[in-house]
Amino acid sequence: xxxxxxxxxxxxxxxxxxxxxxxxxxxxxxxxxxxxxxxxxxxxxxxxxxxxxxxxxxxxxxxxxxxxxxxxxxxxxxxxxxxxxxxxxxxxxxxxxxxxxxxxxxxxxxxxxxxxxxxxxxxxxxxxxxxxxxxxxxxxxxxxxxxxxxxxxxxxxxxxxxxxxxxxxxxxxxxxxxxxxxxxxxxxxxxxxxxxxxxxxxxxxxxxxxxxxxxxxxxxxxxxxxxxxxxxxxxxxxxxxxxxxxxxxxxxxxxxxxxxxxxxxxxxxxxxxxxxxxxxxxxxxxxxxxxxxxxxxxxxxxxxxxxxxxxxxxxxxxxxxxxxxxxxxxxxxxxxx
Amino acid sequence: xxxxxxxxxxxxxxxxxxxxxxxxxxxxxxxxxxxxxxxxxxxxxxxxxxxxxxxxxxxxxxxxxxxxxxxxxxxxxxxxxxxxxxxxxxxxxxxxxxxxxxxxxxxxxxxxxxxxxxxxxxxxxxxxxxxxxxxxxxxxxxxxxxxxxxxxxxxxxxxxxxxxxxxxxxxxxxxxxxxxxxxxxxxxxxxxxxxxxxxxxxxxxxxxxxxxxxxxxxxxxxxxxxxxxxxxxxxxxxxxxxxxxxxxxxxxxxxxxxxxxxxxxxxxxxxxxxxxxxxxxxxxxxxxxxxxxxxxxxxxxxxxxxxxxxxxxxxxxxxxxxxxxxxxxx
Numbered sequence: 001x002x003x004x005x006x007x008x009x010x011x012x013x014x015x016x017x018x019x020x021x022x023x024x025x026x027x028x029x030x031x032x033x034x035x036x037x038x039x040x041x042x043x044x045x046x047x048x049x050x051x052x053x054x055x056x057x058x059x060x061x062x063x064x065x066x067x068x069x070x071x072x073x074x075x076x077x078x079x080x081x082x083x084x085x086x087x088x089x090x091x092x093x094x095x096x097x098x099x100x101x102x103x104x105x106x107x108x109x110x111x112x113x114x115x116x117x118x119x120x121x122x123x124x125x126x127x128x129x130x131x132x133x134x135x136x137x138x139x140x141x142x143x144x145x146x147x148x149x150x151x152x153x154x155x156x157x158x159x160x161x162x163x164x165x166x167x168x169x170x171x172x173x174x175x176x177x178x179x180x181x182x183x184x185x186x187x188x189x190x191x192x193x194x195x196x197x198x199x200x201x202x203x204x205x206x207x208x209x210x211x212x213x214x215x216x217x218x219x220x221x222x223x224x225x226x227x228x229x230x231x232x233x234x235x236x237x238x239x240x241x242x243x244x245x246x247x248x249x250x251x252x253x254x255x256x257x258x259x260x261x262x263x264x265x266x267x268x269x270x271x272x273x274x275x276x277x278x279x280x281x282x283x284x285x286x287x288x289x290x291x292x293x294x295x296x297x298x299x300x301x302x303x304x305x306x307x308x309x310x311x312x313x314x315x316x317x318x319x320x321x322x323x324x325x326x327x328x329x330x331x332x333x334x335x336x337x
Numbered sequence: 338x339x340x341x342x343x344x345x346x347x348x349x350x351x352x353x354x355x356x357x358x359x360x361x362x363x364x365x366x367x368x369x370x371x372x373x374x375x376x377x378x379x380x381x382x383x384x385x386x387x388x389x390x391x392x393x394x395x396x397x398x399x400x401x402x403x404x405x406x407x408x409x410x411x412x413x414x415x416x417x418x419x420x421x422x423x424x425x426x427x428x429x430x431x432x433x434x435x436x437x438x439x440x441x442x443x444x445x446x447x448x449x450x451x452x453x454x455x456x457x458x459x460x461x462x463x464x465x466x467x468x469x470x471x472x473x474x475x476x477x478x479x480x481x482x483x484x485x486x487x488x489x490x491x492x493x494x495x496x497x498x499x500x501x502x503x504x505x506x507x508x509x510x511x512x513x514x515x516x517x518x519x520x521x522x523x524x525x526x527x528x529x530x531x532x533x534x535x536x537x538x539x540x541x542x543x544x545x546x547x548x549x550x551x552x553x554x555x556x557x558x559x560x561x562x563x564x565x566x567x568x569x570x571x572x573x574x575x576x577x578x579x580x581x582x583x584x585x586x587x588x589x590x591x592x593x594x595x596x597x598x599x600x601x602x603x604x605x606x607x608x609x610x611x612x613x614x615x616x617x618x619x620x621x622x623x624x625x626x627x628x629x630x631x632x633x634x635x636x637x638x639x640x641x642x643x644x645x646x647x648x649x650x651x652x653x654x655x656x657x658x659x660x661x662x663x664x665x666x667x
Contacts, residue, residue: 016536016550021577022565027548029539059535191349192618194557195549294621 004102004153005051006044007123009092009116010037010061011108013084014130018195024255028130030059033107036128036142037065040105043146045072047326048154053078053099055092061107086115093119102153103312105145110136110286114182117168117309124152124163124310133197133218133253133287135183135211136166140314148317156326162317167210167236167270168308171283172301173291181285182309184209184219185302189281193292198284201241201250201258205281208274208302209237212267218287222250226265236268236304268304276300349560351624357399357556358619359633361391361612364415366634366641367424368587371414371431371445374645375591380431384445387415389554389586392611393518394419396559396581397486400567406454406472406485408465410518411446412585413458416488422450425644434651440662441654454483463496465489466515470502473513473570484570485513492523494537503578507544512570514563517580518553524589525597538580546576553581554611557618 015028044052054062056077066075078095082088089108093116096104105126106116113127113136126149127137151157169181190203198204198219207219212231214224223237225248242263250260268274277299283291293300321327349357368388375384387394390412398407398419409416417427422438430437431445438450449457456472459465469487476483493499494517506513517537521528534540541548547566551558559581566577584606588595619625 012535013550016538016548018549018551018562018565020538020541021547021549021562021569027539027542029542030535058529191622192557194555195551195561196558292621295623 003048003050003155005053005099006049006149006153007092007096007099007101007104008037008040008052008054008062009089009096009104009106009108009112010055010057011089011106011112011130012057012059012061014108014112017197019133019197019199019253022199022256023253025253030061033061033130034065034068036107036130037062038069039142040128040146040149041065041069041073041075043143043148044150044153047147047150047156049073049150051076053096053101055088056080056082057088058082058084086111089115090119093117093123097121097123103149105149106137108137109134110183111288113137113309114180114286117182118180120309122310124159124312126312126314135213135216135218135220136286138314144318145314147321148312148314151317151321151326152312156324157317157320159312161320162313163310164313165306165310166308167234168305169208169210169236170303170305171285171291172303173283173293174298175301178291179285182210183286184284185300186219186284187276187281187300188284188289190289191281193282193289196288196290197253198287198289199253199256201252201260203281204241204260206241206274206276207237207239208268208304209239210304210308211235212237217251217254219250219252222248222260223265225250226262227267230267233267234270234306236270237265238268238274239265270304270306273301273303276302349557353399354615354619354624355629355633357395357560358612358615358625358630359637360395360399360419361556361615362634362637363424363641364388364391364394364418365612366637367414367418367427370641370645372587372591379649380445381433382444382446383590383592384431385412385590386587387412387585389606389611390518390520390583391415392556392559392615393516393553393581393583394488396556397488397514397516397563397567399560400564401454401484401486403452403454404476404481404483406456406469406476406483408456408469408472408485408487409458410465410488410490410493411458411460411462412490413448413488414445417448417450417455417458420450420455421453422448422455424640425647426450428641428644429648429651432648432651433653434648435654436648436651440658442662463489463493463498466493466498466502467505469513469515470505470511473506473511474509476512477509482571483512484567485511486516486567487513488516488518490523491517491519491521491528491532491537492526493517494540495523495531499540503541503544503546503576506576507546510573510575512573513576514566514570515576515578516563517578518583519580520583520585522585522589522597525593527597536580538578541578546578548578548580550580550582553583554606554609554614556611556615
């Protein structure tokens with residue numbers, strides 16, 4: 001059995017943006033991230049993972065977790081500069097892919113995972129939610145996430161059974177590929193990137209979603225509410241916001257539920273491109289204003305692609321692991337002890 | 338949609354943007370000149386320069402009027418200018434001249450202009466936070482609709498006054514906004530060494546008030562967050578803590594040998610210069626031409642140079658006046 005290494009990318013900046021002020025987002029302090037990483041490490045060690053690589057950060061989320069937990073595996077920082085921006089997550093993901101990591105545990109929100117997805121290639125992710133409007137990562141106990149990542153990395157569970165490739169949205173401006181999104185692309189009249197988070201629906205023009213999921217926060221939930229019968233199907237949604245007799249209540253951000261006038265909405269098949277012309281303003285990717293579209297304006301093209309990141313289904317992994325006896329072996333108590 | 342519609346949608350039109358740009362340039366030019374003239378021996382005492390942090394003061398104070406209050410720090414020149422304090426009067430104050438805004442009795446670290454709602458720079462680290470609570474309580478009690486903003490640094494967030502002020506503001510739902518200018522260093526001590534938390538905004542959770550982190554080198558990020566926090570305070574919904582991650586270009590004080598940080602680090606931040614970012618935005622969005630912006634730069638330089646010349650020529654305070662304006666009669 002080959003035991004693969006596991007990566008950890010914990011974003012120290014997630015969970016602190018303006019949505020704590022304009023909505024009711026929780027402050028996610030880095031001490032809690034340390035606690036979660038500690039539990040992830042203990043989960044990984046319990047499955048026999050021997051080597052863990054992590055993204056270094058100024059605060060030292062993982063190094064502090066190690067200092068307090070002393071897991072039975074080698075936990076090493078990736079040899080990389082720390083620039084304190086999203087580029088750190090991209091670079092760490094690239095390096096983990098180059099090292100052949102078996103999987104990457106991420107702590108952050110949709111934005112963090114978008115950055116990781118830009119660098120990780122086919123390395124599967126175990127995303128733990130520590131952000132605000134999170135659709136891609138799940139609120140999952142770190143111990144369980146660590147065990148699942150460990151079962152996959154150590155080969156005790158066949159990755160083919162539990163890893164799914166998710167869709168993504170490819171974003172081009174005037175024909176040039178600019179970025180990706182995992183959940184949503186939103187064009188906005190908001191004139192600057194500024195505080196980044198997309199929270200005022202009055203500026204929104206068009207929305208492209210990578211999935212149909214009504215029970216999610218943010219614009220993703222709006223698409224699901226419009227097409228509940230298509231929940232879970234391999235389709236996206238394209239919504240044009242504007243004057244209309246049709247208004248839909250949408251959970252824009254935590255505790256912020258706003259009526260959105262829907263001028264038109266349709267399901268989007270995989271592979272199809274939505275073209276949004278005459279755009280001036282900003283383009284939000286996964287809930288954060290990322291691109292400025294300067295005068296005289298530009299044409300945004302968003303393509304729903306099946307080539308998104310691979311993600312470990314934690315629930316399925318634990319289930320398969322249990323069925324295969326992984327926990328029975330791990331839990332054996334020496335006789336005569 | 339026309340080119341200039343876009344910023345108006347989000348609340349900043351050309352006029353407002355250029356006004357904020359000019360304020361930022363005024364601060365930078367004022368501070369560069371203060372540093373030079375301090376070295377020339379024209380300024381008694383110490384000066385702590387604000388250059389690099391302009392986006393914070395301007396992004397916040399652009400939402401305020403004279404009925405609103407601010408409390409400042411030892412690094413207070415930028416707050417004064419952003420709040421509308423007279424620049425020639427400030428220069429004269431730095432020199433200790435009778436024409437200074439405090440008649441030469443305050444100096445750099447104690448400039449105040451109550452008419453403008455500027456309640457004072459403050460030589461005591463963390464000293465402004467409780468004062469802002471008092472000003473906010475006044476506004477609330479009198480029903481003026483005014484808001485108090487307290488600027489303070491990352492080092493001050495470790496003072497007891499910070500915690501006392503946040504608690505008091507929270508339990509009394511005071512119309513106050515706490516703006517932490519985290520420039521990375523408490524004097525010479527890096528924030529990761531002196532502070533147990535990566536983000537000072539996290540401390541808001543302990544008092545059950547909103548706490549947000551913004552890029553303090555981005556005028557728009559500060560403007561957006563401050564606008565929401567100030568509006569919230571005016572609505573009677575209580576205080577907010579904003580942490581603006583920023584950077585100062587000069588040392589802690591003029592004369593600081595700055596052995597605690599590298600040139601490389603300084604240059605990295607200069608690459609993200611707040612004023613240049615606004616300039617770039619204005620040009621890219623067709624809101625101003627390079628000539629218009631250059632004209633603002635030149636006008637401000639003339640204004641500041643003239644202020645120094647006027648202050649040099651101004652009289653010293655009369656020794657007979659030494660006790661005037663020192664004590665208040667009730």
